[in-house]
Amino acid sequence: xxxxxxxxxxxxxxxxxxxxxxxxxxxxxxxxxxxxxxxxxxxxxxxxxxxxxxxxxxxxxxxxxxxxxxxxxxxxxxxxxxxxxxxxxxxxxxxxxxxxxxxxxxxxxxxxxx
Amino acid sequence: xxxxxxxxxxxxxxxxxxxxxxxxxxxxxxxxxxxxxxxxxxxxxxxxxxxxxxxxxxxxxxxxxxxxxxxxxxxxxxxxxxxxxxxxxxxxxxxxxxxxxxxxxxxxxxxxx
Numbered sequence: 001x002x003x004x005x006x007x008x009x010x011x012x013x014x015x016x017x018x019x020x021x022x023x024x025x026x027x028x029x030x031x032x033x034x035x036x037x038x039x040x041x042x043x044x045x046x047x048x049x050x051x052x053x054x055x056x057x058x059x060x061x062x063x064x065x066x067x068x069x070x071x072x073x074x075x076x077x078x079x080x081x082x083x084x085x086x087x088x089x090x091x092x093x094x095x096x097x098x099x100x101x102x103x104x105x106x107x108x109x110x111x112x113x114x
Numbered sequence: 115x116x117x118x119x120x121x122x123x124x125x126x127x128x129x130x131x132x133x134x135x136x137x138x139x140x141x142x143x144x145x146x147x148x149x150x151x152x153x154x155x156x157x158x159x160x161x162x163x164x165x166x167x168x169x170x171x172x173x174x175x176x177x178x179x180x181x182x183x184x185x186x187x188x189x190x191x192x193x194x195x196x197x198x199x200x201x202x203x204x205x206x207x208x209x210x211x212x213x214x215x216x217x218x219x220x221x222x223x224x225x226x227x
Contacts, residue, residue: 006156034215036218041220041221042220042221043118043204043218043219043220043221044157044204044206044216044218045218046215046216046217049215090156090157101147101159101162101172102147102159102216103159104149104156104157104158105156106154106155106156107156
């Protein structure tokens with residue numbers, strides 16, 4: 001069965017500092033990988049996704065993520081955080097095939113200090 | 115218009131009563147999903163649909179049923195609400211299974227008292 005681990009429940013960074021959110025997955029083959037962001041009271045918005053090919057993927061809002069097969073990781077990064085990036089971030093994994101049911105991690109809440 | 119609309123946005127109901135949450139989409143998503151979000155658990159899949167009248171169970175389906183009589187609408191019913199079903203419920207959809215990614219609704223906050 002597929003699973004996702006986000007080891008950091010809560011992270012605080014200063015505005016302008018770099019950010020890395022960790023995600024480790026368990027799946028028997030190369031999965032589809034996603035990062036979503038959730039602002040308070042809102043649904044989830046897709047930041048970026050990885051299917052195959054280049055292991056460094058670019059997303060919206062200046063985010064990027066790197067797929068590392070050897071480490072079963074898909075960490076999210078941003079070189080300079082803005083106060084508006086404060087939100088909860090979810091990593092998700094999905095298989096290829098019918099219905100593409102995604103399994104989500106438990107989320108990392110990002111706080112940005114000014 | 116939002117691609118996926120959930121109604122109601124908030125609901126308080128009593129234990130033992132049936133409750134139906136509605137998800138309406140205007141983006142021709144073939145696949146639709148109901149998740150619940152709880153602190154420390156992230157999002158967990160309740161039920162999903164891969165077409166009209168085609169539905170299946172997710173990992174936390176006990177006490178829930180779904181129906182999809184047309185592409186646009188995906189209903190989640192709590193047959194007899196319990197306090198453990200107090201949660202935020204999200205509907206999501208996708209047009210295909212090739213990693214397109216989900217579009218989410220804004221959620222329904224349900225409180226069972």
